[in-house]
Amino acid sequence: MTTFIDFLEKDQHFREKLHNTDMEDIKQGKLAKELDFVSHHVRTKLDELKRQEVSRLRTLIKAKQDLEGGNGMLFDHQALLKQFEYLNHMNPHTFEVDDLDRLIKSATKDLENFDKERHEEFKKYEMLKEHDRQEHLKTLDEDERRKEEEHFEEMKKKHADHPKVNHPGSQNQLKEVWEEGDGLDPEDFDPKTFFNLHDTNGDGFFDDQELEALFTKELEKIYDPTNEEDDMVEMEEERLRMREHVMNEVDSNKDRLVSLDEFLVATKKKEFLEPDSWETLEQNQAYTDEEMREFEEHLVQQEQDLNQKAVDLQKQREELERQQEQLNSQKIELQQAVEHMERLKSQNVEPPPEVHGEFRSRI
Structure with missing residues (x-):
């Protein structure tokens, strides 16, 4: 699988930083700070795969609607099979609603797994960031460490000092988009009009990206x-949390798409009109203390394994160098024996028997 760093290299700013950073800086975690400046439009390979899966899901939903609406003649079985190559064993002439239901369930499961992987990658990212911070503190004297800790707490406080965040999917949140994003009068807010405005491809659904x-x-x-x-x-993780929350609240048939009907039903609920306050990511640590301990142990084990490999490689190198020295020594002795025989031959002197024997043994 393409790694997060592999994909970030496609971003020009981050690629330049990566290529101009030496290994020692990378080890000290300095490169991690540059992630803060990478455009939030840069997505991981996982997101690309997710978008492909959403596209296939749309195709399945449309096919199901055609069949249920009596428009079976409009249903292009071959086009569907091209999107799901692993289904070629199925007879395209017997594709029924039940078949599509199974495929829809499989596609939504795949999308859930993508989200779970994203959460796990983020958790590792946060733990590694904290690990690097703690390792850096160990390199400082007491006074420097105190200043660094004070700066860290100051940054946390500054980050938390922001305007109130509306509950995702609530009337207040959507009205703010209506007013500031769409430039419309909040008094004229209409859920159906809002849905149509933000259903960017006009297919009658909100998918992950549109939400x-x-x-x-x-x-x-x-x-x-x-x-x-x-x-x-962290911002992208917050975005993911918001979308998952709204999907859980609004997507009643759990097909990973919010239809107009589902959206309108949700706008009549108490949660839409009088929502609870939203707890942001800073109020919800991504990992437990136990997970952090296990992560630290894993890093220690990795370091030990690498050190052992380094020791083994050094031993192999020393053994190869020893063998090379032996070969060089034998080569010199053999060359000397050959030169000695050539001298005797030029003087028409028969070499002593022990020279013959030694020469043959070396050969």
């Missing part, structure tokens, strides 16, 4: 790529 786009205004309250205390990787 996530609705949270940009909220995220801008918390994160600014020019601020030292704001981490853009």
Whole structure:
């Protein structure tokens, strides 16, 4: 799988930083700070795969609608099979609603797994960031360490000092998008019109990307790529949390798409009109103390394994050098024996028997 760093290298700013950073800086975690300045439009390979899966999911939903609506003649079985090459064993003439239901369930499961992987990658990122911070503190004297800790707490406090974040998917949150993003009068807010405005491809559904786009205004309250205390990787995790929350609240049939009907039903619920406050990522640590301990132990084990490999390689190198020295010594002795025989031959002197024997033994 393409790694997070592999994909970030496609970003020009980050690629230049990566190529101009030496290994010692990377080990000390200095490169990690540059992640804060990578554009939030840069997505991991996982996101590319997710978008492909969403596209296939749309195709499946449309096919199911055609069949259920009596428009079976419009259903292009061959086109569907091209998107799902692993289904070629199925007879395209017997594709039924039940077949599509199974495929939809499989596709939504794949998307859930993508999200789980994203969460796990983020958790590792956060633990590694804390690990690097603690390792850096160990290199400082008491006074420097105190100043560093004070600066860290100051940055945390500064990051937490932001305007109130609206509950994702609530009336207040959507009205803010309606007013500031769409430039419309909040008094004229209409859920159906809002849905149609932000259903960017006009297919009658909100997918993952269309929902996530609705949270940009909220995220801008918390994160600014020019601020030292704001981490853009954390911003994308917050975006993911917001989208998952809205999906859980609104997507009643769990097909990973929010239809207009599902959206309108949700706008009549108490949670939409009178939502609870939203707890941001800074209020929800991504990992437990136990997970951090296990992560630290894993890093220690990795370091020990690498050190052992280094020791083994050094021993192999020394053994090869010893063998090379033996070969060089034997080569010199053999050359000397040959030269000695050539001298005797030029003088027409028969070499002593022990020279013959020694020469043959070396050959």
